[in-house]
Amino acid sequence: MQSSPSTIYSQNVDKQRILVLGKNRQRIVQLILSVLKFNNRKCSYSTPSAEVNDDSPFIIIEPSNQNNLLDYHHHILIFSGLSKDEETLYSALADSTPKSGAIIYDESDSTSSGIAKIQRADVAASPYAALKHEMQNGLAVLITSTKEKYETRLSTSDDLRNIAAVKDLVKRIGVSSGQFYRAIAALQ
Secondary structure (H helix, E strand, O other), X not given: OOOOHHHHHHHOOOOEEEEEEEOOHHHHHHHHHHHHHXXXXXXXXXXXXXXXXXXXXXXXXXXXXXXXXXXXXXXXXXXXXXXXXXXXXXXXXXXXXXXXXXXXXXXXXHHHHHHHXXXXXXXXXXXXXXXXXXXXXOEEEEEOOOOOEEEOOOOOHHHHHHXXXXXXXXXXXXXXXXXXXXXXXXXX
């Protein structure tokens, strides 16, 4: 069972706390952890099914419910597919993002976009959309800015947007574009 938000905060007060919310949160966390594992990067995480706390400088948090989200004292938010009835809750959460923090959001989701686009002092709002790709035999081939191609096992538009959120986040924590693309290509 996942610890309470205040416990997770107190155990990780010296780490950068990354909070992943919305309908695709579980898949995004899974992809983040896969990319980090592929690149031999330590990572603390807290999900409804598991918690790992190591000496990494950050923790990925997928909350089990919406209670006490402010108690995580996040630095980075990732929003994916928020429902309109959650707007007030997530607006307050976004407003609590500290200076030098970030909100990574799905630009195709009007609720996420509406919340993230509000000006907040020294908080970066970073939209994401499906990465450049072409479809071959029902699977995505990712195309980098230097025209390199990486075959993947991804086929859904949701996953193509989810990996864009992952790419933005892992870049912020020190994973290069090349490392990211190789990790996504290696997913089974």
